Every structure is written in structure tokens, then in C-alpha cells.
Amino acid sequence: MPPPSYSRYSPGRLLAARPASATTVGRWARLSCSLSMNGCAPGAGDRGPVCVRETRALPAAPAPHDAVGRLRAAVDALWSDAAPPAAPSGIIRIEVPITQRVDAVEWLHTQTTLPRCFFSARAPLPDAPALAGNGNGNGSVHRQQPVSVAGVGSAVFFRGTEPFSLADWRAIKRFLPRDCPLVRAYGAIRFDATSDASVEWEDYGSFYFVVPQVEFNELEESSVLATTIAWDDSLSWTWHNAVEELQSTLRKISPCSSVQANKASLQTAIVSLNHVPTKASWDLAVTKALHMIKGRQRELVKVVLARCSRYITDTCIDPVELLACLKVEGQNAYQFCIQPPGAPAFVGNSSNYFIGST
Numbered sequence: 474m475p476p477p478s479y480s481r482y483s484p485g486r487l488l489a490a491r492p493a494s495a496t497t498v499g500r501w502a503r504l505s506c507s508l509s510m511n512g513c514a515p516g517a518g519d520r521g522p523v524c525v526r527e528t529r530a531l532p533a534a535p536a537p538h539d540a541v542g543r544l545r546a547a548v549d550a551l552w553s554d555a556a557p558p559a560a561p562s563g564i565i566r567i568e569v570p571i572t573q574r575v576d577a578v579e580w581l582h583t584q585t586t587l588p589r590c591f592f593s594a595r596a597p598l599p600d601a602p603a604l605a606g607n608g609n610g611n612g613s614v615h616r617q618q619p620v621s622v623a624g625v626g627s628a629v630f631f632r633g634t635e636p637f638s639l640a641d642w643r644a645i646k647r648f649l650p651r652d653c654p655l656v657r658a659y660g661a662i663r664f665d666a667t668s669d670a671s672v673e674w675e676d677y678g679s680f681y682f683v684v685p686q687v688e689f690n691e692l693e694e695s696s697v698l699a700t701t702i703a704w705d706d707s708l709s710w711t712w713h714n715a716v717e718e719l720q721s722t723l724r725k726i727s728p729c730s731s732v733q734a735n736k737a738s739l740q741t742a743i744v745s746l747n748h749v750p751t752k753a754s755w756d757l758a759v760t761k762a763l764h765m766i767k768g769r770q771r772e773l774v775k776v777v778l779a780r781c782s783r784y785i786t787d788t789c790i791d792p793v794e795l796l797a798c799l800k801v802e803g804q805n806a807y808q809f810c811i812q813p814p815g816a817p818a819f820v821g822n823s824s825n826y827f828i829g830s831t
Contacts, residue, residue, distance in 0.1 A: 510710035518643030525563025568699035624685025676816030792818035
């Protein structure tokens with residue numbers, strides 16, 4: 474099975490996860506997992522936008538530790554509220570600006586909750602919303618472009634086993650309202666959803682996207698820590714389910730760590746390496762594709778000439794440490810990491826720049 478594709482990124486590497494706090498089971502690692510709803514249930518795309526759509530900004534915090542405390546207090550207040558929203562569905566984002574800039578990879582390295590994701594940006598996108606930053610520490614707020622974003626937990630996820638369809642797209646858009654542009658779903662779609670999936674890709678389905686419960690935005694001069702609460706009674710995930718699960722995730726959030734991700738090199742050795750297809754076979758495929766492109770064959774829609782390099786190492790590689798190394802090496806590239814619960818991590822480093830208009 475070819476790796477999934479993403480609207481801004483090209484294929485990467487699939488790795489088992491093994492952070493320091495995890496316990497390994499077989500080849501993979503077991504981390505704590507957040508529960509949520511699958512927004513792509515049958516008929517979900519026909520229900521229209523969720524009823525409640527809000528973004529709430531809290532006062533700026535001087536450091537990540539303070540921001541975590543403020544978010545916990547805000548979510549606890551929602552739980553103790555005697556009058557929860559009467560609406561059957563909704564999505565609420567609560568965010569705290571942080572006056573210092575913190576590396577999103579370093580923040581992700583300290584977390585032990587799945588799912589998790591990371592996406593970096595090489596340059597500001599023309600339609601990317603800026604975030605409220607507070608980088609100078611004097612209380613003034615100005616808008617800044619995101620440098621990278623990391624997320625853990627699942628406010629709502631979207632996964633299917635059939636090829637991605639317009640109904641699936643509409644189901645995702647229900648939870649991404651225009652009046653809350655910073656609520657975003659991160660994930661990937663398979664190149665060919667009709668082919669059989671190999672075992673390492675089974676947990677991704679034919680597509681997988683997630684709106685993180687806790688999201689860390691690294692900005693140009695500061696940072697933003699945010700939480701997202703999503704619920705839909707028709708999907709058997711109530712307001713109380715969503716708030717209770719978010720409280721559980723927030724209790725596990727580590728604001729920062731003195732142990733940084735190793736950005737210099739991975740402390741592992743390659744035991745064996747093989748390429749599929751071989752270089753000779755791949756050269757023939759490239760030559761054939763070039764002939765087809767020059768011949769302007771109408772049935773040719775997209776060409777992907779990827780090679781699979783399978784590395785066997787003497788130790789399990791921490792996906793976030795690999796991400797840190799790629800970020801240092803690929804200054805002009807995009808890095809990403811996606812890891813659903815119970816699945817290996819999908820890590821990539823690409824200089825390609827794909828944008829899909831919607």
C-alpha cells in the first residue's frame with residue numbers, strides 16, 4: 474500500500490513509537506489514549522454545521538506551565554456549570570497566548586497521549602489565519618503567523634475504510650466552521666484507497682483526520698496553547714462525555730521538560746536496509762512515466778514514483794526525536810507526524826508544496 478498523501482505534504486516514514494514513558498507491546502508502544510467520536514458516521518455529512526461554534530481567548534500566560542493551569546481551570550469551570558449548553562452539538566476552542574516562544578517539537582516530546590500530530594510550515598500560507606500573540610510581554614497583542622503546530626488527544630476524529638468521498642468531506646466541514654478558523658483537522662488520505670492495506674497502515678483506514686483536544690502553536694515570537702471541546706448527541710458523544718475526557722487529557726499534559734529531544738543524531742544503528750523496488754526497476758518506471766508525460770496521454774492524471782526503503786535498526790526509534798532531527802536537517806522542507814491510537818507513527822520530511830483549493 475502506498476503511504477497516505479496530505480494536501481501540503483508528500484509521503485514520509487512509518488515508525489513505531491517508543492517514548493521514555495511508554496511500555497512496549499510487541500513492536501509497538503502503548504501510550505495513554507484519549508477517546509472521542511468518529512465524525513464520519515453514516516449520514517453525518519447531511520446534518521449541517523454543529524449548533525454551537527465558539528472561540529474563547531483567556532489572558533496571556535508567561536509560560537506553558539501557567540497556560541496549562543489556566544486551561545484546566547477553564548475546563549473545570551465548564552464541568553461545574555449548572556447549565557451546560559442545551560444544543561445537541563457544538564465545538565468550542567479555548568486558547569491561552571504564551572508570552573515566550575516554545576518549540577512545538579520540544580512540547581510534543583514531553584507528551585504521552587495518543588493520538589498525536591505535528592505539522593510545520595516553511596512560509597506563511599496565503600489563506601492561513603494569524604494567531605493572537607503576545608511576544609513582547611508588555612500586554613499588547615498582535616497577530617502572528619504559525620511556525621509549527623503540535624497536538625495530542627482527539628476532540629473529534631474522522632476515519633473511514635471506503636475511499637474518501639464528498640460526504641466525508643462534508644462530515645469534516647461540520648466541525649470546522651468559518652467563524653472559528655483556528656479549529657483545524659490534521660491528517661492524511663491514502664493515494665489508492667481501493668488497494669489492500671498492509672498491516673502497518675490498517676489503523677489509518679482510507680483516510681484519517683483529527684481535531685486535537687490539546688493544541689500547541691509555535692508562533693514567530695510567542696506561543697499559544699489551546700483546547701477544543703466537540704460533542705454531538707447524534708454520534709453518541711455528549712457534552713459531558715467531551716468535557717470529562719478533556720479533563721482527563723489535560724491532567725496528563727506536561728507543560729515543559731528539561732529533557733530535550735535529541736536534535737543532533739539518532740542513537741541507533743542500521744542493521745539492514747533494502748529498497749522496493751530496486752533502483753534498476755525504479756529507473757525503468759521513471760523512464761516510462763517521462764515517455765507518457767511527453768506523449769500527453771490523457772488518462773494520466775497523477776504520477777507518484779516513490780520507493781520504499783525498509784530500515785531495520787538495533788533499537789526502536791522515537792518518532793518525535795526523528796522529527797527533531799529532520800527539522801534541523803530540512804530547513805527548507807516541511808516536517809509532519811501523525812499517529813492514531815494504537816498505530817505506528819507516520820513521519821515525513823518533504824520539500825514539496827501541495828495546496829488543494831476548496
